Amino acid sequence: MPSQDPRIDAYIAGAAPFAQPILGKLRAIVHEACPGAEETIKWSMPCFMHAGGILCSMAAFKQHVSFGFWKHALVMGEGVERDGMGSFGRMASVKDLPAKKELLALIGKAMALNEQGVKTPGARKATSPRPPPAAPDDLAAALRKNKAAAATFKAFPPGQQREYIDWLVGAKREDTRAKRLAQAVEWLAEGKRRNWKYENC
Known part of the structure; x- marks a missing residue:
């Protein structure tokens, strides 16, 4: 049985009814893929730690749930844009979750990156500075x-x-x-x- 943080129990219990089963399933899949994952709360949302770094996080909003990898670009591949904090868009029901097999594989990839000490890539510097934007x-x-x-x-x-x-x-x-x-x-x-x-x- 994985070590569970009671603050995350409270977070899930306090989420909207539609979000609770999504959060619960995501949590279970993370622990299935990474039995040694440590639970914590960062930025007021549940985060899962592995090998000394953040593995992934999840958050419930009024109408959707987000789940994202800390090293999103490295896990999901170039060209897969992050939707806010999420790596899989806005999920409003359990049906919106990616296939379990796919999610387990991606969590495994994220685990390997943490174990290898791979850092999140920094933003590329533009060759020439962009002019200040005009405020609406x-x-x-x-x-x-x-x-x-x-x-x-x-x-x-x-x-x-x-x-x-x-x-x-x-x-x-x-x-x-x-x-x-x-x-x-x-x-x-x-x-x-x-x-x-x-x-x-």
């Missing part, structure tokens, strides 16, 4: 009203500015965009990057 009108207007947020945004390098802009313009509904705009200004006023929650592993 609603963000520019909001920044004019908040000096602290504007100062943070201006001080960020283009890549970090672009993370906020892409997040904002990626909203499909007006109310979602409005919520993201308010959140962005709040985080910027506090000097935070867009993905500050997932930093400092």
Whole structure:
């Protein structure tokens, strides 16, 4: 019987009813593939550790569950884009899970990478710097009203500015965009990057 972290028991129990069986099955498959996997909580979501590094993680949201490998590009192969934190898109039911045989094999691949001490590849440096992105009108207007947020945004390098802009313009509904705009200004006023929650592993 694998060692289980009671915090993950609580996380699964507290998830939406649709998410509980997905999380439970993912957890069981991880332990079947990697009996020695250690459970923990990082960034408020369940993570599985192996050979001194993060193997994979899972998270429940309002309408979907994500499951992703820490070394996504190396495990899934080039050209397979990550969907947020997930390596398999947004799963809303157990039927959305990849085939068990496939998942076991991929977890085995991730285990081998950790055992070999392979590091996550760094981002490739562009040959020439991209120009700073232009803030959309609603963000520019909001920044004019908040000096602290504007100062943070201006001080960020283009890549970090672009993370906020892409997040904002990626909203499909007006109310979602409005919520993201308010959140962005709040985080910027506090000097935070867009993905500050997932930093400092």
